[in-house]
Every structure is written in structure tokens, then in C-alpha cells.
Amino acid sequence: MAFNVQTFKTRALTAVVFAVVMLAGLFLNQWSFFILFSIIHVGCWLEYQKLLGLIDADYQQINPFHKYGVILLGWGFMLWMASAQWQIGSITLHEGGWWLLLIMAIVLPITEVLFSKQFQLKNIGYSLLGLAYVSLSWGFMIDLYSMGASYAGVLSGANIGWLFPVILIASIWINDTMAYIVGSFIGKTPFSSISPKKTWEGTIGGAILAVATVTLVGYFVANLRDVQSLLVISGIAAVIGTAGDLLESKLKRMAGVKDSGSFMPGHGGFLDRFDSLLLATPFVWLYLKLFL
Structure with a gap:
């Protein structure tokens, strides 16, 4: 295949921007870290849902409450996994995550029954797999930051989560x-x-x-x-x-x-x-x- 200068420039520029964003998100502070993986969480979910829709056309028929509600449920798990260092005033992300999980656990089944054109258990199964595949991993990533902060603090007195x-x-x-x-x-x-x-x-x-x-x-x-x-x-x-x-x-x-x-x-x-x-x-x- 002949070398394409424009393609190379596009790939190189994209790689540089990606590296800068990743490094900033990883190293600035705990908030940049959480925001970075929250964005990644949403992006992975939307692509996972798109792939499932191509694999099984029935999944394309899920209602918007299901589509975005399950993403919000997964994000709630990420919030719940956040330690006390993620705190706004007297409220921690962990507490907010607990409430979001509770609310979505109640709201999602109700909206599924009320607004789905065709209720199918397999679509719920696909979304549960998505929670395990995407949200569980990024929730654990947030906890890895907390582990790193505790471990590094013991060694050096610095917060390098x-x-x-x-x-x-x-x-x-x-x-x-x-x-x-x-x-x-x-x-x-x-x-x-x-x-x-x-x-x-x-x-x-x-x-x-x-x-x-x-x-x-x-x-x-x-x-x-x-x-x-x-x-x-x-x-x-x-x-x-x-x-x-x-x-x-x-x-x-x-x-x-x-x-x-x-x-x-x-x-x-x-x-x-x-x-x-x-x-x-x-x-x-x-x-x-x-x-x-």
C-alpha cells in the first residue's frame, strides 16, 4: 500500500491530541481522572450499544430511557466506587452514587414496562452484560486511583493515585x-x-x-x-x-x-x-x- 501523507498526518495529530488528553486526565488531580474516565465510560457504552444493534436488530428498538438510563446506572456505580477524596462541600461522590443507583434501580424497570414497544428479556440481558463489561471496569478503575493514593501516601507522603x-x-x-x-x-x-x-x-x-x-x-x-x-x-x-x-x-x-x-x-x-x-x-x- 502506498504511503499516504494526509492519512499519516491525520493519525499523527490524533495520536498527539489523544496522548495530551490522557496525560492531563491521569496526572492533574483526582477530578481530572474521574472526568476522563466518565467520558470514556459514556463513549464505550454508546459504541457497545451500536455494535449490539448491528448484531441483533431487536436491541435497536430499546427506548431512550433504557438506552441512557443504563449508562446513568453504570455511572452511578463509578460514583459509588469513589472514595472520600472526591468530595464537594460535605457531599461525597460515593454518597451521590448510592442515591443514583437506588433511583435508577427503581426507575429503569418502570420505564421499561411503560415505554418499551416490545418487552424482551434478552435486551435487558445485553444491557446487564454491558454493565459488567464497561461500567464495572471503569468503577474499579476509580477504586484503583484510591488504592494508589493510599499506597503512595504510605511510601512518600504524596497523593499519587x-x-x-x-x-x-x-x-x-x-x-x-x-x-x-x-x-x-x-x-x-x-x-x-x-x-x-x-x-x-x-x-x-x-x-x-x-x-x-x-x-x-x-x-x-x-x-x-x-x-x-x-x-x-x-x-x-x-x-x-x-x-x-x-x-x-x-x-x-x-x-x-x-x-x-x-x-x-x-x-x-x-x-x-x-x-x-x-x-x-x-x-x-x-x-x-x-x-x-
């Missing part, structure tokens, strides 16, 4: 990059029919290099002495993150589309960018809850 999210995100980015590079040079054995471009050589090479890079940089550069957590988080990112990529590729194949969306020209949609993180986040959260 981005610690665990950044380790996880960096691990996924390095794994994806290294898998692509290794696969480009020595990849020969197809990894999965779902994603024909992936190879076993690239997948294994990317995982090894991601775990090694994150652990060595974390230990020698960032002065993080918890080698076990560095190894486990980067390992989860490599293995479960790859599974997340395949899961989203399967959804797109079933829907008959190349990209889940187009919010990033040349790079796809929210699910395309965060598919690996969606699946890896709950496993990292579970590890930290059990063993940190």
Missing part, C-alpha cells in the same frame, strides 16, 4: 507495541482466527518484553520496590489485555464493522482504544484487593 492505573495502562501500551514489532519481524504462526494479524511469536514476545520493561523501569527508575505487584500487573495486562482485544474484535466481526467508532480519526473508537484495559482492570483490582 495515578500509580496503579498508570502502571496498568503503560503495561498494555508496551505490550501492544512490542507485540506489533516482534510480530512484524518474526511472526509466522497465526494466534487466532478472530484477529488474523496477531501471531504467537508477537503475542509471546510482546508479553515478555512488557513484563520485563515495566518491572525494570518501575524498580530502577521509579524506585518501586514491590516487584511482585509490578510483575503481576504487567502480566495481567499482557495476558488478559490480549483477551480483551480479541473479545472486542469478535464483537466487531459479529457486527460487520472495522472499527467500533470514529471519535479518533485514523484510530477508531473508544472500545478500539480501551478494549484491553476494560478486561484487564477488574483482574488487577482483584489482585490488589486480595494481596496488596
Whole structure:
């Protein structure tokens, strides 16, 4: 394929803007972090609903209360997972999340009965899967920030809640990059029919290099002495993150589309960018809850 200068410029500019927005959201403070993942939450949900509508036409018939109410319910879970550091006056996001969850748990079933043209349990099942796939992950991401703030505070007296999210995100980015590079040079054995471009050589090479890079940089550069957590988080990112990529590729194949969306020209949609993180986040959260 001939090199297209305009396409390259579009992809490069999009990547730079994306990186700036992500870095600002991750590092400014807890509010920028919450706003960033709230936006990502909505974007992922809308694309998930679009893909489901392409896979099963019946899901296109859900009423607006269902469509946006379930997104609001998921956002309520994110609020509920927020710790006391997210506080406006005397009100915490956690308290607001509890009330939002309660209200939506009452309102959604009523609106489903009253306003749905055709009540179908499978559509409710699809939305419940979306809550597990999208909202659960981003709720846990908010709690990862709280864990990082507590953990870092013990070590340095500073609030660097981005610690665990950044380790996880960096691990996924390095794994994806290294898998692509290794696969480009020595990849020969197809990894999965779902994603024909992936190879076993690239997948294994990317995982090894991601775990090694994150652990060595974390230990020698960032002065993080918890080698076990560095190894486990980067390992989860490599293995479960790859599974997340395949899961989203399967959804797109079933829907008959190349990209889940187009919010990033040349790079796809929210699910395309965060598919690996969606699946890896709950496993990292579970590890930290059990063993940190």
C-alpha cells in the first residue's frame, strides 16, 4: 500500500491530541481522572450499544430511557466506587452514587414496562452484560486511583493515585507495541482466527518484553520496590489485555464493522482504544484487593 501523507498526518495529530488528553486526565488531580474516565465510560457504552444493534436488530428498538438510563446506572456505580477524596462541600461522590443507583434501580424497570414497544428479556440481558463489561471496569478503575493514593501516601507522603492505573495502562501500551514489532519481524504462526494479524511469536514476545520493561523501569527508575505487584500487573495486562482485544474484535466481526467508532480519526473508537484495559482492570483490582 502506498504511503499516504494526509492519512499519516491525520493519525499523527490524533495520536498527539489523544496522548495530551490522557496525560492531563491521569496526572492533574483526582477530578481530572474521574472526568476522563466518565467520558470514556459514556463513549464505550454508546459504541457497545451500536455494535449490539448491528448484531441483533431487536436491541435497536430499546427506548431512550433504557438506552441512557443504563449508562446513568453504570455511572452511578463509578460514583459509588469513589472514595472520600472526591468530595464537594460535605457531599461525597460515593454518597451521590448510592442515591443514583437506588433511583435508577427503581426507575429503569418502570420505564421499561411503560415505554418499551416490545418487552424482551434478552435486551435487558445485553444491557446487564454491558454493565459488567464497561461500567464495572471503569468503577474499579476509580477504586484503583484510591488504592494508589493510599499506597503512595504510605511510601512518600504524596497523593499519587495515578500509580496503579498508570502502571496498568503503560503495561498494555508496551505490550501492544512490542507485540506489533516482534510480530512484524518474526511472526509466522497465526494466534487466532478472530484477529488474523496477531501471531504467537508477537503475542509471546510482546508479553515478555512488557513484563520485563515495566518491572525494570518501575524498580530502577521509579524506585518501586514491590516487584511482585509490578510483575503481576504487567502480566495481567499482557495476558488478559490480549483477551480483551480479541473479545472486542469478535464483537466487531459479529457486527460487520472495522472499527467500533470514529471519535479518533485514523484510530477508531473508544472500545478500539480501551478494549484491553476494560478486561484487564477488574483482574488487577482483584489482585490488589486480595494481596496488596
